[in-house]
Each structure stands twice: as C-alpha cells, then as structure tokens.
Amino acid sequence: MNILFAGKFEADYNRTKIIIDGLQQTPGVQLSTYNFYTRSRWNIFALRKACAKADVVFLPSFSHRDVAWVKLWTRKPIIFDPLISRYLTKVFDYKKVKEHSFRAKKNFLKDKVSLQAATKVICDTQAHKQYFHDTFEVPLEKMHVVEVGVNTGEFFPQQHPQSNKFVVGFYGGFIPLQGARYILETAKVLKDYHDIEFQLIGEGFEYKKMRALAEEYGLTNVVFKGWVKYDQLNAAVNTFDIALGIFGDGLKAQLVIPNKIYHYAALQKAIITMDTPAMREVFTGDTNIVLTSQDPVTIAAQVLALKENPQRRETLAAAGFKLITENYNQQKIAGKVVAIAQQLLQP
Structure with missing residues (x-):
C-alpha cells in the first residue's frame, strides 16, 4: 500500500x-x-x-x-x-x-x-x-x-539527578486550553511549602502574561524554564516528580487529549489534569491518572496527596505507562x- x-x-x-x-x-x-x-x-x-x-x-x-x-x-x-x-x-x-x-x-x-x-x-x-x-x-x-x-522511541523513562525539591512540572505553549493561570494559582496555594517547586517549560501565547502574574503573586516556588528543544524535552520532563496536564476554560479543553498527556504517561509520571469527557475516553481516574476540577485548592490537595504517598504515585505512573506504551x-x-x-x- x-x-x-x-x-x-x-x-x-x-x-x-x-x-x-x-x-x-x-x-x-x-x-x-x-x-x-x-x-x-x-x-x-x-x-x-x-x-x-x-x-x-x-x-x-x-x-x-x-x-x-x-x-x-x-x-x-x-x-x-x-x-x-x-x-x-x-x-x-x-x-x-x-x-x-x-x-x-x-x-x-x-x-x-x-x-x-x-x-x-x-x-x-x-x-x-x-x-x-x-x-x-x-x-x-x-x-x-x-x-x-506517542512515539515511545523518543519519550521514555530516564534516570536523572535527584533534586532536593519535589518538582511539579508542566510543559506547553501557554495556549488557552492549557489553563496555565490555574497552575500558578495552585502554586500560590502551596507557596509556604518550601520543598515543592513548580517548573514550567515552554513559551507562547500567554507566557508573558503568566510571568507577570507570577510576579504579581510573589511566587518564589515557580521556575519558568523557557523553551526546550524537542530532542531535549524527554530529558527535561523526566526530572518531574509529578506532571500537570490542562485546566483550560473553553470548549476545546473538553474535546482533546494533548501531546503532553501521552508524553507524561510514556515517561512513567503520575499525572494530574482536568476531568473532561475526552480524558475519560482513554484514562481512568484514580487508576492511571488523577482527574480533578480547575479549582486551585483542589489541585493543590491532589499535589500534596501524591507527594505524601509515593506508593500511590508510583502505582498511578506505572498504570499510565502500561496503558499508553502498549495501546497508543x-x-x-x-x-x-x-x-x-x-x-x-x-x-
């Protein structure tokens, strides 16, 4: 053919x-x-x-x-x-x-x-x-x-140097469906947890606005890593302890499962993302992913729950990895x- x-x-x-x-x-x-x-x-x-x-x-x-x-x-x-x-x-x-x-x-x-x-x-x-x-x-x-x-030859688990921080990571183009604002508001809720660091990889549509918002909130627990080349993305995301998906307000966020979700799963990361009809087509909440609301307090509670329970974190990550690498x-x-x-x- x-x-x-x-x-x-x-x-x-x-x-x-x-x-x-x-x-x-x-x-x-x-x-x-x-x-x-x-x-x-x-x-x-x-x-x-x-x-x-x-x-x-x-x-x-x-x-x-x-x-x-x-x-x-x-x-x-x-x-x-x-x-x-x-x-x-x-x-x-x-x-x-x-x-x-x-x-x-x-x-x-x-x-x-x-x-x-x-x-x-x-x-x-x-x-x-x-x-x-x-x-x-x-x-x-x-x-x-x-x-x-996902291309499992390009996105896969890698060993990386241990950090003294619990890294909550995100990568993307700061487009509306990603809802980066909710990630920053979650970081604001957790700003007194000095052992937690939010790392945001990428640049794009709302990047400058989000940088300004982080400054307005006085967030010292957020690091904007900037743009990472595609061939370096696997190594960069492997440093995350848990990964954040999308939290956008619009209809489009309800309809898609973006690249990053598949990538996170292929890297065997526990994922927290907004509960949508599209996500439920592939993933199952509390089995291979954490599905949540956009509420920053709720997202923050999910971050703390995964931080404090390494076994659950590993179980979610392993189940997501198996699902995506075998079927997608x-x-x-x-x-x-x-x-x-x-x-x-x-x-």
Whole structure:
C-alpha cells in the first residue's frame, strides 16, 4: 500500500511525526510525500503524478486549505487529519476573531469545506468527532478516531539527578486550553511549602502574561524554564516528580487529549489534569491518572496527596505507562490509519 502525504505540512510536528514514524515501521506500507510550504509553488502535473502512484492520499494536521485543492486533481481516496477546528480555535479558544464576524464565517467555511471534501476524516477523540458532526454536519460514519498517541522511541523513562525539591512540572505553549493561570494559582496555594517547586517549560501565547502574574503573586516556588528543544524535552520532563496536564476554560479543553498527556504517561509520571469527557475516553481516574476540577485548592490537595504517598504515585505512573506504551504507541496509531486506508480500498 502506497500512502501519499500531501499538502502544506510540517513532517516534524508531533501528531504527524507519530503517524509517519509508525507507518515507516509497518510492513507492506510505502510512504511518499508531496509537500510545498507555499500554495504558489504547487505544481499540478507533479501533484497528479504523485497521486497516481498512491493508493490513498493523506492530508496531515492543519492542511485544511489543501483538501479541496488536492481533490480537484485526483480520484484517489483522501484521508484528512484536521487535528483542530480552525473556527473553534480562533473564535472561541484564542478569541482572536469575533464570533459573528466575516473572519469567523471564513474560518467556519474552511473547516466545513475541508471536512466535507475528504473521503474519510480522522479525529483525535470521540468528543472531537461529535463536535465536527454537530457543528459542521460531517456524517459520523465518515469519521474515525485515531488518538494522538506517542512515539515511545523518543519519550521514555530516564534516570536523572535527584533534586532536593519535589518538582511539579508542566510543559506547553501557554495556549488557552492549557489553563496555565490555574497552575500558578495552585502554586500560590502551596507557596509556604518550601520543598515543592513548580517548573514550567515552554513559551507562547500567554507566557508573558503568566510571568507577570507570577510576579504579581510573589511566587518564589515557580521556575519558568523557557523553551526546550524537542530532542531535549524527554530529558527535561523526566526530572518531574509529578506532571500537570490542562485546566483550560473553553470548549476545546473538553474535546482533546494533548501531546503532553501521552508524553507524561510514556515517561512513567503520575499525572494530574482536568476531568473532561475526552480524558475519560482513554484514562481512568484514580487508576492511571488523577482527574480533578480547575479549582486551585483542589489541585493543590491532589499535589500534596501524591507527594505524601509515593506508593500511590508510583502505582498511578506505572498504570499510565502500561496503558499508553502498549495501546497508543506509534505502531498502534499507524495501524489505525492503515485499517482506514484498507477499508477505503475494498471493492
């Protein structure tokens, strides 16, 4: 089976990389690519030639603009992996676009046209699948869930120097769905516990705002580590004693299980994150993860409970590690993509 990855996409983006790495390890699958970083460089002849050699065309994450375009030049089945709704992200999550504005309608149409043009759509959670159905009228039978997963060759437990602090860690781009404010407010609740340190890795959308908030609160128990290169992330996160997931206010936070959750589990870390429908699709509270509210006092209590009970911490971490590394590694994720492609190729 030849699967062509087409469109404007970043092959090293986590979601796409996991699928590519898994497919490269799958017997009987041959990968090819047609990737241009600007639409003006599309070569229709080359695109058609690439599509002609493929059995299935795969449009990776964020390639919304390219789905209908590619469809113009091939009759091969198209699998589209949107990962996000541009409309939901820009209008309701980042709030960069007013809800009833022309730009909002434009983003709505970019989502709807791309989702409708694809032969099959893959979604990272059942909750996201339902959102696409309810909002853009995509038939449920057209969509399949392929979780984000993790590349276990890149994220795995490592030995690290012991710290004299109990490290409560987080990494991310400080985007709204991550709810970094609630992490800082949790640190504020625990500011008198001098043996606990909150380490926040990354930069991004609300980073400066969160730095200012930490200064306003006078938080000496929070360390902003800054940006860490992808190939150094495994080592950095391995230094955490426990890991914090997402606590965002918006709808998007209810629909996704982000990269970091899979990464934390693959590193055998006990995880505390907000209780959402999406999280419950994969994880089970108090069995392989701690699911909690956004309330900083409640989150702080969960941090203290794990700190004071190393055995429970290790049990949660081991169960999460087993769940994710056995069921959501790159080969398992790629296998779901292959199954969808095989379904499309049946007579």
